[in-house]
Amino acid sequence: MRVAAVDCGTNSIRLLIADLVGGDLVEVDRRMTIVRLGQGVDATGAFAPEALDRVFAASADFADVIKASGATRVRFVATSAARDVSNRDAFFAGIEARLGVRPEIISGREEAELSFRGATTSLDLPAPYLVADIGGGSSELVLGDSTGVIAAESLDIGSVRLTERHVTTDPTTPAELAAITRDIDALLDATTVPLAEARSLIAVAGTATTVAAVALKLPEYDRTAVHHARLTADQLRATTTWLTTSTRAERAIPAIHPGRVDVIGAGALILQRLTDRLPVNALTVSEHDILDGTALSLA
Structure with missing residues (x-):
């Protein structure tokens, strides 16, 4: 079918x-x-x-x-x-x-569950695993294992939302970055998802895949190279620093879609602040996400 x-x-x-x-x-x-x-x-x-x-x-x-x-x-x-x-x-x-x-x-809960289903297919990682879908308007966090979802929540932090709310300069100023960080941390502090239980982190959607392409220093975006790429915490931190302190002109590279150039810094910072809270030292990036979960739901 x-x-x-x-x-x-x-x-x-x-x-x-x-x-x-x-x-x-x-x-x-x-x-x-x-x-x-x-x-x-x-x-x-x-x-x-x-x-x-x-x-x-x-x-x-x-x-x-x-x-x-x-x-x-x-x-x-x-x-x-x-x-x-x-x-x-x-x-x-x-x-x-x-x-x-x-x-x-769809609700934030269903969005999280579809992302989880799409992202965890064909992955062999220690469980429980946390799937993080960093979007433009919200970010979905879902903790689960081979039996399914344990906890999930949609947070009102996303790359577009935070950029429009706080960024007016180029490059982004330390004060603007601090404001973005406060918004991220406030919602991560209050999340009902037990982050400390995660043993693996799987990051999906455009923010994560773009960050991976930059971290891997790809000359242009390569979906095959990005899918299931593993980034260490140090790689993520270095990439986030560059994405949040560079100018838009400097970020206009083939690995970053033109439509993400202005908002990727805020998205990377969400991923960074989340990773810092988890008992993991690396993350796996997946090209499979809510889109794949939605297709599977049609079976």
């Missing part, structure tokens, strides 16, 4: 077309477009018209790809940016008109 999963987040919209074979996914097509749907949402509580235009255009392109692929089941999930906006009916209508399916605004 061929299925199509679409994940629309705060910063990007992504498509996975895959065949479900014996409970596993065989990838047919995977693509991503930066749409910055969450532009200004933290301040206004509504989607900007230009942000909706960008996501509708990308969805129309995805609809053509899905139709040509012959996928028989489609699921569209939307996360942090779409949960509380005042004009989400316009978002629903525009997506349904283009893709023929109604978007599902």
Whole structure:
């Protein structure tokens, strides 16, 4: 059975077309477009018209790809940016008109569980493992083992949200970094997920994969090299320092997607502050995440 999963987040919209074979996914097509749907949402509580235009255009392109692929089941999930906006009916209508399916605004708990399912497939690591999905508007933390999820929570800290809230200069000033750090630490202090129980850390989504590409000093983004890459705590710390103190022009390198250049520093800092709290000395980066979990849910 061929299925199509679409994940629309705060910063990007992504498509996975895959065949479900014996409970596993065989990838047919995977693509991503930066749409910055969450532009200004933290301040206004509504989607900007230009942000909706960008996501509708990308969805129309995805609809053509899905139709040509012959996928028989489609699921569209939307996360942090779409949960509380005042004009989400316009978002629903525009997506349904283009893709023929109604978007599902999933809860933080379900977002975490789908990320966990996608990330932990085909990994042999000590359990329990913590899956961290650092997004644009929120970050999902889920602790689990081979039996499933033990604890999960969605935190309102993300690369776009924190950048828009605190960063006005280039490069980011120490005072701005301190403000971002305070927001991150406040929510990590209060999380209900027992971080100290984790024996492995798996980081997923665009922030983590971008940080890995920079840490590995890849000349350009290479999904194969990034998938299941292992970064030591020292590598992560050095990479985060560079990403948070460099200028936007300095970060405009092939390994970083242009749509992430301005927000990657805040995202890396979330990952760094989280890792510092865990009893681990390295993290594993996975290209498989909520998108893969969503596709698996169509079985």
